[in-house]
Amino acid sequence: IIAKPVLKEILSRLNFLLNVGLEYLTLNRSARTLSGGESQRIRLATQIGTQLAGCLYVLDEPSIGLHQSDNVKLIQSLKKLRDLNNTIIVVEHDRETIESSDYLVDLGPRAGEHGGEVMASGPTHKLLRNGSAESLTLDYLAQRKHVYEEKPRRTGIGHSLNLSGATGNNLTGVNLSIPLGTLTAITGVSGSGKSSLINETLVKYLMKKYFQSKVVPLPFESVEGLEHIDKVIEIDQAPIGRTPRSNPATYTGLFTYIRDLYAQLPESKMRGYAVGRFSFNVKSGRCEACEGDGLKKIEMNFLPDVHITCDVCNGKRYNRETLDVMYKGKSISDVLDMTVEEAFTFFEEMPRIRRKLKSLLEVGLGYVKIGQPATTLSGGEAQRVKLATELSKVSTGKTIYFLDEPTTGLHFDDVRALLDVLNKLVDKGNTVVIVEHNLDVIRAADWIVDLGPGGGEYGGSIVAVGTPADIMKHESSLTAEYLRRELNAFAS
Known part of the structure; x- marks a missing residue:
């Protein structure tokens, strides 16, 4: 009798973790070893695993870091929560989440000072059927505009970067080959080992090799093909600065x-x-008075600090x-x-x-003020500022770029602009490696390396490699399944 209500709470939270594909995690797993997608879903479990009724939930891009298979489970969980008489507001760019909603409000027409208007609102199924002349979002959802247009795949410059025997975290002696001179996408479900293989092993080794970095990569046997690379650039979503003076x-x-x-x-x-x-x-x-910040900081002790506009220079x-x-x-x-x-x-x-x-x-940042404090930029905006910084430099044609989910927070139109930029880099002979879940970007890749088949101990292996057409033939790849669905929807 005493344990029954406690067990009910435990089981409800565990059920939510199961429903969003985290069945492979151990409960004592250290938080710092979790991927971004895993961390976000655990935070969601804390909030909505309680299954309260009569609540308003506001979610900001819950699909970030989720593979399409995990995203489907998340949508199902949110629908169950809605059916308990809750209201759920989701700020989202993901096509499947938008199409699964009951009601859609689209803001625009563009970003910044060119936005701020409601371009379309109403039941989602009606808007998708009837469209709206003013809504850019509906143009992409209705396939009147496309993020990616079919074109010949690049085969590279004839050389590759090869990593052998990667065994960090859940990796099972992975041998990775990246064709140089291509746009390569690293795919797989959350927890399949993408970050362990690319960010924690390959990138850390290259940073140590080229920049004498003190970081220690995860265990591996060897790396070959470095003679064809003269520069390594990692573009992550870390802030470009931590004070209002950075912009x-x-x-x-x-x-x-x-x-x-x-x-x-x-x-x-x-x-x-x-x-x-x-x-x-x-x-x-x-x-x-403000030491050039334009803002004054008020320390709130046990609460986050508050910044107010300087009353002497009025923020100038x-x-x-x-x-x-x-x-x-x-x-x-x-x-x-x-x-x-x-x-x-x-x-x-x-x-x-x-x-x-x-x-x-x-890179689609025309709406951002050039003096906008770094503390107010989103992770996706910070990443694009970094990408723009590299773009403005003279390219050597032998550079390898690593990007971790660059489509985070991007509208379909911004993803199209991002792909244009990345393709220009590759057309100059450079190599771009992207860890990504966005199917439009995966379809646009010249080469795909798919990890899995599952997450955690069920992952850590390469299940498929090749062009998008090659990947779709693999029955054991979850990415292949959703790629086939995407192409069938596109064709119809």
Whole structure:
């Protein structure tokens, strides 16, 4: 009698873990060894495994890090929760989640200042059937627009990067071969060993080899083919900075050129202002009340710190004397407050500045302000800022890029723009390796390495390799099953 209510709570939480495909996890597993998808689903289990009724749940992109097979289980669990008389609001880009919803609200038409309007709202099945002339999302859902258009696969430059005998975590002596000069997708269910193989083994070894990094890769036997690579770039979703002073302009190096420009103006020379005057890290030109942050931090002790706009400079970061220097009627603070799109037009006569801005535009960040604090950027935006930084550099044609789920938080139209950028890199002879679940990106890959067949102890092996057409022939691959469904839906 005493244990019955406790057992009920335990079983409800365990059932949710089972329903989202986490049956392979041990309950004493260390949290730091969990993949991103596993961690998110455990957090979801904490919240909705209680099976409360009459609640409003708001989920922000729950499909992040989930394989399509896991996503189907998640959708089924959310529907069960809805059937208990709960309301569930999901902010989402995933096609299957959107199509499974009862009601759809689409915002747009674009991002940033070009958005903020409701483009379509109503029962999902009606909107999918009837469409909306204004909704970009419905254009993609109804296949009027496509993320990926069929084209010939690249076969690479004739060389490959080979990793042998990887045994870290759940890997079972994996031998990996990546054709150089291709867009290669690493796929598999959550917990199948993708991160262990790529991020924890191969990338860490390459970082140690090329940059004398102190990180220790997971166990493996050998790596061959390094003579065909001269540069390694890992683009992850870690923040580009942890203070309001870090922003896209400083991270990409764009701000250096802007400060140089303002220091060369006649007004600056007349006043004796050097480049340092226009830095918010130097005392001479910045607002001393907020030390160039534009914000003041209020410590809340046991609660997260609160940032409020500086009441001296009103968020402009600089003192009045520095703001008196104008270029085309704009102070340096006004420039930092411009979106990438606005700045690209404003600096039309400055090729060095425009090159940096163009790379940000190409990765779909035209709506972001160039001085936007790094602390307010999402993981997906931070990753694209990093990608833009690399794009603005001169390519060697022998670089290998590693990206971990770059489509996180991206709309179909943004994914299309991202693929265009990645394909340009590969067309120059570079290699791009993506750990990804997005079926549009997987279809666009030249080469796929699929891990599995399951997660945890049921995974850790390569179950299929080849082009998307090759992968679809494998019966043991869960990715192949959903790839076939996607192509059949596309064909119909």
